[in-house]
Each structure stands twice: as structure tokens, then as C-alpha cells.
Amino acid sequence: MTAAVSTTDPTRLRAHEMARALRAGQLSARELTEAHLGLIERQDRAMNAWSFVDREGAVEAATQADERFDGARRAGPEGLDALPPLLGVPVALKDLVLQRGRPATAGSRILQGFVSPYDAHITERLAAAGAVVLGRTNMDEFAMGSSTEFSAWGPTGNPWDLGRVPGGSSGGSAAAVAAFHAPLGIGTDTGGSIRQPAALTGTVGLKPTYGRVSRYGIVAFASSLDQIGPFGRDVRDAAMLLSVLAGRDERDSTSADIPVPDYAAELPQSDEEGAASLHGVRLGLPRQYFVAGMEPDVEARVREAVDVLGQCGAEIVEVDLPHTDYGLATYYIIAPAEASANLARYDGIRYGSAARDGDVLGDYLATRGGGFGTEVKRRIMLGTYALSAGYYDAYYLKAQKVRTLIKRDFDRAFESVDALVAPTSPTVAFPFGARLSDPVSMYLSDACTLPVNMAGLPGLSVPCGLSNGLPVGLQFIGAAWDERRLFRLGRAYEAITASADWRALEPADLPALDDPSTPSPAERSSAGRAALDSAAAAV
Amino acid sequence: MSGAEAPAATRYEAVIGIEIHVQLRTLSKMFCGCSADVASAPPNSLTCPVCLGLPGALPVINREAVRHVLATGLAIGSRILDITRWDRKNYFYPDLPKGYQISQYDLPLASGGSLAFDTSQGPTSVSIRRAHLEEDTARLIHQVDPDGRRVSLVDFNRSGLPLMEIVTEPDIRSAEAARRYAEELRLLLLTIGASDAALENGQMRVEANVSLRPVGQSAFGTRVEVKNMNSFRSVERAIGFEIARQARALDAGETLVQETRGWDDGRAMTYRMRIKEDSDDYRYFPEPDLPPLRTDPAWLETIRMGLPELPATRRARYQASLGLTPYDAAVIVGDQGATRLFENTLAADPSLPAKKVANWVTGEYLRLVKPGGSRGDGEGGGADGAAGAGTGGAAGGRSGSELRVQPAELAHLVRAVETRKLSGTNAKEVFRRHAETGESIARIVASTGLQQISDETALREAVRAVLEAHPAAVADVRAGKGQAVGFLTGQVMKQTRGQADPTLVQALLRDALAESQD
Numbered sequence A: 001m002t003a004a005v006s007t008t009d010p011t012r013l014r015a016h017e018m019a020r021a022l023r024a025g026q027l028s029a030r031e032l033t034e035a036h037l038g039l040i041e042r043q044d045r046a047m048n049a050w051s052f053v054d055r056e057g058a059v060e061a062a063t064q065a066d067e068r069f070d071g072a073r074r075a076g077p078e079g080l081d082a083l084p085p086l087l088g089v090p091v092a093l094k095d096l097v098l099q100r101g102r103p104a105t106a107g108s109r110i111l112q113g114f115v116s117p118y119d120a121h122i123t124e125r126l127a128a129a130g131a132v133v134l135g136r137t138n139m140d141e142f143a144m145g146s147s148t149e150f151s152a153w154g155p156t157g158n159p160w161d162l163g164r165v166p167g168g169s170s171g172g173s174a175a176a177v178a179a180f181h182a183p184l185g186i187g188t189d190t191g192g193s194i195r196q197p198a199a200l201t202g203t204v205g206l207k208p209t210y211g212r213v214s215r216y217g218i219v220a221f222a223s224s225l226d227q228i229g230p231f232g233r234d235v236r237d238a239a240m241l242l243s244v245l246a247g248r249d250e251r252d253s254t255s256a257d258i259p260v261p262d263y264a265a266e267l268p269q270s271d272e273e274g275a276a277s278l279h280g281v282r283l284g285l286p287r288q289y290f291v292a293g294m295e296p297d298v299e300a301r302v303r304e305a306v307d308v309l310g311q312c313g314a315e316i317v318e319v320d321l322p323h324t325d326y327g328l329a330t331y332y333i334i335a336p337a338e339a340s341a342n343l344a345r346y347d348g349i350r351y352g353s354a355a356r357d358g359d360v361l362g363d364y365l366a367t368r369g370g371g372f373g374t375e376v377k378r379r380i381m382l383g384t385y386a387l388s389a390g391y392y393d394a395y396y397l398k399a400q401k402v403r404t405l406i407k408r409d410f411d412r413a414f415e416s417v418d419a420l421v422a423p424t425s426p427t428v429a430f431p432f433g434a435r436l437s438d439p440v441s442m443y444l445s446d447a448c449t450l451p452v453n454m455a456g457l458p459g460l461s462v463p464c465g466l467s468n469g470l471p472v473g474l475q476f477i478g479a480a481w482d483e484r485r486l487f488r489l490g491r492a493y494e495a496i497t498a499s500a501d502w503r504a505l506e507p508a509d510l511p512a513l514d515d516p517s518t519p520s521p522a523e524r525s526s527a528g529r530a531a532l533d534s535a536a537a538a539v
Numbered sequence B: 001m002s003g004a005e006a007p008a009a010t011r012y013e014a015v016i017g018i019e020i021h022v023q024l025r026t027l028s029k030m031f032c033g034c035s036a037d038v039a040s041a042p043p044n045s046l047t048c049p050v051c052l053g054l055p056g057a058l059p060v061i062n063r064e065a066v067r068h069v070l071a072t073g074l075a076i077g078s079r080i081l082d083i084t085r086w087d088r089k090n091y092f093y094p095d096l097p098k099g100y101q102i103s104q105y106d107l108p109l110a111s112g113g114s115l116a117f118d119t120s121q122g123p124t125s126v127s128i129r130r131a132h133l134e135e136d137t138a139r140l141i142h143q144v145d146p147d148g149r150r151v152s153l154v155d156f157n158r159s160g161l162p163l164m165e166i167v168t169e170p171d172i173r174s175a176e177a178a179r180r181y182a183e184e185l186r187l188l189l190l191t192i193g194a195s196d197a198a199l200e201n202g203q204m205r206v207e208a209n210v211s212l213r214p215v216g217q218s219a220f221g222t223r224v225e226v227k228n229m230n231s232f233r234s235v236e237r238a239i240g241f242e243i244a245r246q247a248r249a250l251d252a253g254e255t256l257v258q259e260t261r262g263w264d265d266g267r268a269m270t271y272r273m274r275i276k277e278d279s280d281d282y283r284y285f286p287e288p289d290l291p292p293l294r295t296d297p298a299w300l301e302t303i304r305m306g307l308p309e310l311p312a313t314r315r316a317r318y319q320a321s322l323g324l325t326p327y328d329a330a331v332i333v334g335d336q337g338a339t340r341l342f343e344n345t346l347a348a349d350p351s352l353p354a355k356k357v358a359n360w361v362t363g364e365y366l367r368l369v370k371p372g373g374s375r376g377d378g379e380g381g382g383a384d385g386a387a388g389a390g391t392g393g394a395a396g397g398r399s400g401s402e403l404r405v406q407p408a409e410l411a412h413l414v415r416a417v418e419t420r421k422l423s424g425t426n427a428k429e430v431f432r433r434h435a436e437t438g439e440s441i442a443r444i445v446a447s448t449g450l451q452q453i454s455d456e457t458a459l460r461e462a463v464r465a466v467l468e469a470h471p472a473a474v475a476d477v478r479a480g481k482g483q484a485v486g487f488l489t490g491q492v493m494k495q496t497r498g499q500a501d502p503t504l505v506q507a508l509l510r511d512a513l514a515e516s517q518d
């Protein structure tokens, strides 16, 4: 573990501090962007968090931001106030957020070479907010996975331990934010894909209420579960970014027309204020979220965090979410079912790697057989099976009914508590290859997060300490549209633990990123896999 | 029809169900903002991420398309559910960009209903199972490229156009009734403005499920799906052929297979397209990108109030209140232009006898629109030639909109004939000129001098001259040869260039002959 480095390095600032420094003229957007691009270009070989670095686009956006700052400064204080909130602040996009004229592969070989002809809604929002897109981050193929190992472009290393995964599927964004390659990141969360990597990388990640952020222009995995959300290195940054992303979009019929508060402005300002905000808050601790297979040290960190919240004035009550156990099974029917349809368009007719085999059926088989990875094929088969005639009622329909029961559990809980507090992930970051041979063990990574997607609720993961030097995440779960309360709770927790020793620590493997002898994640991963294979052979 | 059909009809009963897809009349596509006016657009010029099925694109419902289906449902007496749903119908094909079609599975916008119409066997009615909304596919064009390779091109302009699918119960028992059902449905859709429903350009696509069973048996026989029928005439011919083909096969002891057959109009036969080994599994499931569709009762009521008079109601009214024959009522209602002209002419002069106006509309007007006769769809057709294909696109004829007939002027013309200011023959000529030029009846009559001479003094002079010029004929009349009166009348008409009132001429002739005899 290393101590905090010099404060003159602009990449070490939080996004809201960058925004302030840019506005004050202490820093130029160009300078800030170059600092990040420099880090990425120097270090990403050892981490592989980025699938596409848009140096040209980023520098151009930063240059324009500087011109706008200059113009605004000439116009006086009002001019600066009128500037958008993220002007000149860098951001990392998960590789499934479409940006006009830029590639987007969703971690899949089948979309290799695809250049989007249009902007996602949130890409437009980010541009309007002045953000500088640095590029696109690595992810599990089509967001199916919890480790980023299922990317066609190789796994991503966790900056806390480069031999371990950063979680997934938004592992690239999480690792990039943790390693100071970007102050802000965009992820998507279908079953935990923002919160779990946030927990495993010691960053803050929020999965918003379903319908809070438009899905237009986001490569779909499971349409009724997907949500887009922010990563940041603190709650304020994540809150600031959600205000930019959220809101009704006519092009997404499932996006809600519910006013979006200025989340960051509504946060407690000082640590004292943050601590005081916990008074009288009722927090539910769901018994069922301390699952079998949970690492004792992870459970210990989470219970300690809950105790601290209680000591600072929050009322902690145990609650029951009795259908939690069915979450995993139902999720693995509904999400693959939707995915099996969403991924049908990758047929080789229009884009992606098209294999020509003479006849249409042959083309489909060759394109999809060669273009999709193992996990994606597994889910397509699961989903296709669940929807097939004769099985639909027993699987898909029943899963939808159970989904309603899971939703009802939460509704009942929120009758008596303001929010729930729970672990984000049952374990810390695991080594490459540890769960590849056993899909169910991989699926269990999301046991504490996916019921929240099933119910369409918001969930926030904040760091709550370390277990053997690896970050542990604390999850706050709110009622629908109650992101505001989650951010306030997260901020309050930051406030009451502001002086904790672990808060001063940076990811332990940051120095290794600068060491040219450090193996790449792909090299580590195949070595790990080979060791695993020989171990399996020995048994 | 085939000689086998008559005996088959006595041994077997045909069981026919019809599925009709119609493109709805909307400005934009079903789930995106692209223009729906694809008729003359260059290939792939009317596309966007949504109708190309690009990653990340999401559908947004076209309210106008929903309105058309609800209006259709109300017009056929369907149940309209408060909440309906969209479903994904999954299958792979190069014309289907998303790999699924957004459709409606178990909760269609309109359930049940019926459509009544006449056939040569009398009035009948077909039960309708459902009407739902979905999106059209792209169009595949198969060509040979400059290197001689067979290639398939995809035009996505059609992709995502709003389609309504209307499915009947297997209620139909003859090829003629199938044709008449399709014609009547088209008329209904035109009347309520839901679709332009032209078969020849694919706006309306008719598919028939045809099976036979021995008379008296209730179990259904093996079903064959018939496609590619591009006119009402081919609907009747294809189904008629299929009934005869299946009857021959059954008579020969063959087992029919469940298959899809196409109609080849040139060879006048159906041919095998593919065999359905087992039922297709489309793995329908609710479309997660669209919330359930709630039909606001107030909106539904507004749609109901906005429905025009429907064809069946109109035909009944023409007969009951206006005294038209069933034939005239059917011919007028069967053609939108004719209906408008009839209604507006009567409105222009409510004192006109409706029957006379009807004669003008079904006779002279439709003769100009469809020179081949008042049936739009050729020979071999419906019970009484009633419905026709409308004036919208009848081949060889003129569209009603090219004619410049003004209802007020037609009213004028009918009135002139009624008051004997114009002879029937000349009136037809005046009408023709009016229809061509749009000039007023009064001006045409004045400029051509075609007004009828009903002035007795002037006519008496003409009669006297004719009698003097034709003494032999006069002698014949006196000798009791009555037909000579006709000859003399003709001579008077000739002298007056047809303008004389023939009834008056005959009366004056008789008077003159009687006088000179005394």
C-alpha cells in the first residue's frame, strides 16, 4: 500500500475539485486531459481497462472546453456560472455506450469494427454537460459476467491486486476510476454490474431506479433490468454525474418523467453535517443478504460499518426479504430470455464480423458461432430454452411471478424503513480464473445485488474498508426514485469514517502499473488458468 | 372454375380462414420517426437506428397507428381491452433487422368481432378472431450482380411500417365468400381511413388457410396456407383451385401435408413453397422496451364518435330510406368516389329523386371511371358485382379524382332531365363533357345548343315539314302500319338535332295525322 501522492497531480483530484479548479483557472482542460491520457498510455498495458482510447476526440473536446472557459471569463462571473457542470472534466465510457463516429464493441468480437452512426442519450447529455470522453472501457461481453474476464479483448486487472479481477461487467470503468485514469466512469448494471465492481475496486457506484436514465443508445443486455449509472471516487462525484445522466427521454418509452434533483447540491456539505443527517434515519438490515459463502472478513467489515451508522444516530432494524433466495434463479431465466432476443440482431447481415458460408442459415451459424464467446452462448441457450414452447410457463412466466414477489418483499420493507443497508458483494476481488470453470460460483457474485435489479430499485455501493488489503463494499438500497436519500446516506457514511486509516490508502498495485516488467492481465490470466487446469487435472 | 369443384362441393366442405395484413395510413413508421411515405423513395433512404435495428435503438409507439386499429376494432364490433401488450416474435431472417418482430401475442388491441356482406348465396357474416398491430419487415430484392452472382439486397424503407393483422375464425366456406370478405374489409378500411389497402402494391396482403373435410364431419382436415394472391380475383381463383386440388387428392386417397403454397396467377395454380413439419416456435414474450398499452376510455369514445357511416349501414340506409335497389346501393357504397358523388349530389338538391341520382352515379359516372364495367376487379367475381375495388386504382379506368364532376352540377343535370329541359341522350353527352372539363352544365348546354325543345309551336312546324316530306310514311300510318310513327318521330328528332322532347313529338305527330285525316 502506498501513501497519498502529491496534490499537484491533477489526476488525483475528485471530479468536483477538477471542475472547481478548471473554473478558477488553476488548471486547463487540455492539461487535465493530457495528464489522464498520459497515465492511460503509460499504464494500461498492465491493467487493460480501456478498449479504445480516444486521444484525438478527448483533446479536441478539452480544447473547446478551454475556449469556453476563456470566453466565459471575459464575460465575467455570470459567464462562468452559466457553464455546464462537467465542462472539461474527463469521463470513461463503458464500451456499450454509443458515440457517433466511434467504435463500440460491448466486449464482443461480433461487434469488432462497428462504428456507431449515432449518439446514445447519455452521450448527448455528457456532451451537453461539457464532459471530455477519454475513450471506452473494457467489459464482460455484452455485460454478461462479474469479472470482466469474458471480454473478447482480454481481462482487466484490479489496481489493488493486478492478479485479481476488478469485478464486472463494468470492470474497465471501475478499474479506470480506481487507478486515477478517469475521475468519472459510466457503467451499466443489470444484476450488479456497477455496484459489484465498485465494491471490488474501492470506488463509489450507483445503479439508479429502472427508468431513471434513458437506455437509448446503450447496447442492450436485458432490457427490463439494464440501467446506466455513475462511478466516482466519492459520493459527491457520483451524485454530480447522475444529475447529468438522469431524466426523461422520449426515445426510451421506459424512461420516467420524474423530476431530477441536483443530487450533489442536496448532499450534506461538511462532515459534521453529514454525521448529523443520520439522526432518526431507519435503516433495514436484510437477514437474507448475509449469504452462505460470504467471506467472514467481508461480513465483519459490513457489520462494523452498520454499527458505526447505528452509533452515529441511525436506527438499525433487521428486516426480512423472504424471496431473496429465488432471486438468482429467476434472474438467470429473465435476463437470458431477454438477452436471447436482444442479441438476435447480431446475425452477420449488417455489421460485425460476418461469416459468409453460402446460404443464410450457414452465415448465421458461422457468424454467431465465431463471434460470440462462451458465456454469451451459454446465456443465449438458457434464454432460448426458457422461452420455448412447452417451457415458457414453467420458466419465464413463473420467474416473472417470483419477480413480483421479490418486488413485494422490498415494498413491505420500505413501509417500515427509509433504506436498506447490506453487503454489495459476498467476497473481495478474486484471482483471475478462480470462477471461470464454475458459472454458478460466478453468478453468486451478484447474489446481493441482482434482487435490486429485479425490483427496479436504486442501489449505491460505497467502500467500507479493506479485507486483507482488498476493498469491501457497503450497499444502500432505496425505494424507487429515492437516489437522493442513497447519496445522502453514502455521504454521511463517508463523513463518519473520514478519518479511518483505510481512507488514506491508494490501490496497492498502482506502482506496478508503471513497471514495464509487470505482466499484462491476459498473461496473468492465462498463467492462472493453466495453473487451474493442471490443478484440476491432478484431482 | 375447375370441373372438379362442383362434385367436390357436395362431398367436401371447405374450411377457410383468412389472415390479412394491411399497412396503416400514418405519416411515420410504427416505432420511429421515419417517414412512412416509402412508395417512391430510393432504397434505404427512409431509415434510422430504430428501423435498422441498430444496437441500443428503442421503439416508441405511433399513436396514430394504434388509433387506426382501435377504429377498425370498433367498426367490426371487437372487444377493446383496457390494457394490451407488445410481444416479441422471435425468428431469424435477413429482412428482420432485430431478429424479432414487435407484435401482439395474447393481448391484441381488438378481440372478436364480425363482418357482414353479401354473396351470390345471400347475405353472410364472418367472425373475426382478432386485430392487432405489428411492424413490417424490410423488403428483399433478389438480383444477379454484374459478375453473374445471385445476390439478395435488403431495402429497409419498409422495415417498421405499421401493419395491422386481422384474422378470421375458420368460418368461410367458399372461395367466393373469401373474396367478398376481403373486398368488404378493404372497403371498411378505406371508409374509416385506416389504410389505402391496395393489393397490387402490397399495402394489403391476403393469406388463406384452406382445408377440406367430408360433409358432416366436424374435425378439421389438413390445413394448407395459400399466399401471393395479388388481387381479389386471384384470392377467389387461388382458393377455388386449392379446394379442387385438395378434393382430387382426397378422392385419390392421398394424404395431404401441412404446407405453404403460393399462387401463380399466370399458370392459374398453386405451388408448394415449403412444408411445415412442425408448428413454428416464435418464443413470444412481452416486449420489455415498451410499457403495456393503456387504452384511455375517453380516447376510445372519441374514436367511436369520429367513425364515419360504415358501408353496411350505408347500404341498408340507401335501400330503406332512399329506395335504392340492393344492387345500386352495393355499387355506390362499393366505390368511395361514387359514394361521395351520390351523397353530395343529393345534398346539393335534396328534392331530387335518389333513384335517378343513383342511376347517374352507377351508370355514367362509373362508366367513365371504369370503362370495362362497374366492377373493378374483372370477371368471374362476386355475387352481384357489388363491391368492386373502388376508384382508387382500377386498372384501365380513370381515378375518380381525375374526373372533374361537381356534385352541384350533377344535381343541376338531373334536375334538367327531370324537367325535360334536356333529353336523356344529350344529358349523357353534357355529363361527359362536364366530367372532362369541369365546365358548368349551363355553359355546356348553352355552347352546344343541346337543350331540349319543348316549345309546341316550334315543334308543330317541324312535324308539319316532316309529314310533307314523307307522304309514303303518312300513307302507311293511315293504312294501320303503326311502326311508321316511329320512323316519322325519328325524322322529327333528326331535324331538331335530337333536341326535341320525344314524348311531345309523338303526341304532336298523332294530333297532326288525326287532323289531316279529318
Ligand SMILES: [Zn+2]
Pocket: B029, B032, B033, B034, B046, B047, B048, B049, B050, B051, B052, B160
Ligand atoms: Zn426509422
